[in-house]
Amino acid sequence: MNMLLHELKAYRKSTIIWSFSLVMIIVLFMSFYPSFARDAEDFKKIMEGYPEAIRNAVGFNLGNFFTILGFYCFPLSFITLCGAIQAMNIGTSIVSKEVREKTADYLLTKPVTRTTILTAKLLAASISIVITNVVYIAAASIMVFQVKTGDFSFELFLMLSLTMFFIQLIFLAFGIVISVIVPKIKSVLTVSLAIVFAFYFVGMLSDTTGEDLKRYFSPFKYFDTAYIIKHSGYEASFLIAGAGIIILAIAASYVVYSKKDIHSV
Template identity: 80%
Template sequence: MNIFFHELRAYRKSTIIWSCSLVLIIALFMSFYPAFANDAEDFQKIMEGYPEAIRNAIGFNLGNFFTILGFYCFPLSFITLCGAIQAMNLGTSIVSKEVREKTADFLLTKPVTRTKVLTSKLFAAFVSIVITNIIYLVVTMFMVFQVKTDDFSVKILILLSLTMFFIQLIFLAVGIMISVIVPKIKSVLSVSLTTVFAFYFLGMFSSTTGEEAKRYISPFKYFDTAYIIKHSGYETSFLVAGAVIIILAITASYFVYLKKDIHAV
């Protein structure tokens, strides 16, 4: 429990910064909605000039863009990118920071098992992500109610917002696995940015081809906002795919961490 609270305190500044950043992004974007709604017809003519492949790549859906929920989906794609970077940073630093700061052997001399160490660190990172999502969701709902020009489904708004949380869980698990497997990570940020942007651009590429199977390549495409708005739910096959990635990554992390050699300073 002491490890958990220590890690949570260590993530406090990062959690505050990421939460404030996401809140500012959504507040800025949603403040533009009334202007877009008033000039919907003119703006739609402009966007129709862009190729459909480009519109799909950036998550732009002409069918519902000028509704409050459709407009919200546009900044959501960038917000989930930021959220993924936060989660990847947390996951990658869970074990690697002990090696980088040369405190790994000191930590493991304490009367706690490796399982408890990794579990406490993992739970602290999870709580940090939960706090970020709660703050983000509260501010998002407040902003949407402030700028809405027509009625909307609160349930769908929550479902759309939670896509960031699910994507964060996937990248948190992947980050933990990388942190455990790679012997020494000199820069957590460079690893996080490279991994997240690689999957993000793979997701954009899969959208341009229109092939359903290629969506499984990138977690960013596991949650189709148009589908969520239309069906008020998620696609089961992609939820299962995400859950499998999380389970396999975390299981592999525990397996490797319990058996790997920790070098003394």
């Protein structure tokens, strides 16, 4: 419990900053919605001038873009990107920070197993992400109700919002694997940004080609917002793929960390 609280305290500042940043982004974007709704036809004519592949890549769906939920999907794509960076950053630093700050050997002299250590760190990281999502969804809900111009399904809104949480779990798992495999990471943020943006651009490429198979190579495309709005649900195959990645990555992390040589200072 002491280890969990210590980790939570370590993540406190970054959790507050990320939560505040995501709230500011959604407030800024959703404040534009009333203007878009009033001039929907003019904006639609402008967007029709762009190739469909480009519209798909940046998250524009002309079929529902001018509804409150359709418009919400546009900033959600950027918010999800930010959330992925947060999760990847936390995951990558879980173990690597002990090596970087030269406290790994001290930590491992405590009368606890490596499994206990990694579990405490994983729980703290997960709690940090949950807090971020609760704060974000609460703020987004308030904002959506403030700017809506008609009725909408709040259940669908929650389903759309939770896609960020699911994607964050995937990137958290990626980060943990990297953290336990790579001997020493000098800059966690650099690694996190490189990996997250690589997956993001792979996802954009899959949109421009229209090939569903390529979507499996980018977690950002596991949750198609247009599909969620149309079918009121997630795509089962991508849910299974995401869950498989998380389970395999975390299991591999425990195996590697339990056998990893930790160099003393």
